Amino acid sequence: MRTQYSNEITPSLDGKSVSLCGWIHEIRDMGKLKFLILRDRGGFIQITAKAGTCDQSVLNTINEVSRESVVDIKGIVRKNEKAPNNVEISPVSIDIISKSGSPLPLDVTAKVDADIDTRLNNRFMDLRKPEIAAIFKIRSKILSAGREFLLKNGFIEIHTPKIIASASEGGTELFPISYFDREAYLAQSPQLYKQMMMSSGFDRVYEITNYFRAEEHDTRRHLNEVVAIDAEISFIKDENDVMGFLEGLILSIIKSAAECKTELDILKKEINVPGDIKKITYDKALKLLEENGKVVPWGADIDTEGEKFLGDIVMKRYNSGLCFITRYPLRIKPFYTMPHDSEYSRSFDLEYKGVEISSGGQRIHDYNLLVERIKECNLNPENFGFYLNAFRYGMPPHGGFGLGIERVMMQLLDLSIREVVLFPRDRHRLTP
Numbered sequence: 153m154r155t156q157y158s159n160e161i162t163p164s165l166d167g168k169s170v171s172l173c174g175w176i177h178e179i180r181d182m183g184k185l186k187f188l189i190l191r192d193r194g195g196f197i198q199i200t201a202k203a204g205t206c207d208q209s210v211l212n213t214i215n216e217v218s219r220e221s222v223v224d225i226k227g228i229v230r231k232n233e234k235a236p237n238n239v240e241i242s243p244v245s246i247d248i249i250s251k252s253g254s255p256l257p258l259d260v261t262a263k264v265d266a267d268i269d270t271r272l273n274n275r276f277m278d279l280r281k282p283e284i285a286a287i288f289k290i291r292s293k294i295l296s297a298g299r300e301f302l303l304k305n306g307f308i309e310i311h312t313p314k315i316i317a318s319a320s321e322g323g324t325e326l327f328p329i330s331y332f333d334r335e336a337y338l339a340q341s342p343q344l345y346k347q348m349m350m351s352s353g354f355d356r357v358y359e360i361t362n363y364f365r366a367e368e369h370d371t372r373r374h375l376n377e378v379v380a381i382d383a384e385i386s387f388i389k390d391e392n393d394v395m396g397f398l399e400g401l402i403l404s405i406i407k408s409a410a411e412c413k414t415e416l417d418i419l420k421k422e423i424n425v426p427g428d429i430k431k432i433t434y435d436k437a438l439k440l441l442e443e444n445g446k447v448v449p450w451g452a453d454i455d456t457e458g459e460k461f462l463g464d465i466v467m468k469r470y471n472s473g474l475c476f477i478t479r480y481p482l483r484i485k486p487f488y489t490m491p492h493d494s495e496y497s498r499s500f501d502l503e504y505k506g507v508e509i510s511s512g513g514q515r516i517h518d519y520n521l522l523v524e525r526i527k528e529c530n531l532n533p534e535n536f537g538f539y540l541n542a543f544r545y546g547m548p549p550h551g552g553f554g555l556g557i558e559r560v561m562m563q564l565l566d567l568s569i570r571e572v573v574l575f576p577r578d579r580h581r582l583t584p
């Protein structure tokens with residue numbers, strides 16, 4: 153329906169006829185002079201209607217139209233130094249395609265943000281704000297940058313089932329669903345299936361997929377449904393090869409976000425692209441924390457506060473926002489994690505500004521060792537029959553990671569997790 157987006161209208165088009173479509177952002181009526189601000193995906197443009205020079209039907213429509221209505225405006229581009237961006241439209245016709253009700257549930261022009269619940273309850277309207285839309289344009293950019301990196305490196309995109317019969321990660325954080333006459337669960341991650349793909353000879357696979365986690369969190373970095381880039385790679389020497397891929401992936405993601413100049417300007421944010429990524433062992437991380445007055449007992453996971461502390465220390469010491477924590481104690485990592493020795497594992501977490509954004513490592517590929525580890529983790533190998541089968545007839549050494557998109561987005565833009573998901577699912581929120 154349109155010839156241009158508003159941001160494509162420049163003074164150089166002076167005198168040209170154009171068709172623009174979008175929402176009425178603002179209406180200013182100065183009697184003989186009436187202004188509309190039209191908003192579309194590209195930005196804003198001023199529509200200026202003068203009594204006398206403009207058709208009476210256009211003036212009548214302006215009197216009648218309500219804010220946030222959807223309109224189709226045909227008019228002539230006029231250069232004008234007094235207008236925003238030195239350009240405006242002199243309207244020839246205005247069609248109201250869809251009239252907005254009023255009062256509005258949310259003020260799109262408000263200088264002060266509504267509270268997050270009002271915003272999320274009216275998300276469709278919240279997303280009309282350019283600074284909110286910008287978040288999701290960046291999210292789309294980083295996902296395509298991630299995909300591009302993986303495809304360039306020979307990864308094959310897969311889709312694994314989200315309705316599953318048993319836990320992928322152990323633990324009890326599963327959402328049960330009724331599956332005909334049986335109970336099934338929503339998948340916590342594609343872990344078991346992407347590993348099975350390693351026995352198929354695909355060598356490098358990835359999936360951009362939802363994780364469902366029935367965890368009763370109430371934090372600014374947990375949701376019950378998230379999206380992650382999951383990858384698995386065969387014929388690795390050890391976990392360092394996996395970290396190499398993850399490093400390439402996250403750096404290309406951050407770089408692509410830093411290139412979103414228009415969106416970052418709207419958000420008034422800047423993104424620094426780190427150089428290389430430091431690797432710190434778990435033991436060294438504990439030592440750094442202890443030197444700075446925070447004691448984490450050996451064998452415990454580094455908690456939220458510890459991660460934040462560590463992020464600050466790494467930033468001060470190495471001037472980097474990203475670091476790998478490697479060689480976690482075996483006992484705090486899932487059963488499929490490759491042991492380094494009896495105490496330590498070939499695992500890692502990737503931290504970004506003091507928050508975990510990814511976990512990964514080398515996996516066990518030996519059938520007997522895997523069965524042994526399942527038992528040691530107090531799980532029943534019989535529940536993993538379909539998975540274990542893939543390890544009995546030729547399985548290459550492999551490893552992989554899961555990189556949480558929401559965590560990446562929130563750390564990139566310093567936002568809370570609810571802001572970077574269209575329709576977040578948390579303990580209290582199931583709609584919209």
Ligand code: ATP
Pocket residue numbers: 321363365367373374375376378380508509510511554555556557558559
């Ligand atoms: P955390 O310890 O931070 O709760 P996790 O170790 O349970 O996360 P993993 O199972 O390692 O999470 O999942 C891999 C990645 O997926 C995480 O590093 C994170 O980026 C993302 N992720 C997992 N669960 C959540 C969640 N509930 N909310 C947001 N992101 C999540």
Ligand code: MG
Pocket residue numbers: 501508510511
């Ligand atoms: Mg983790």
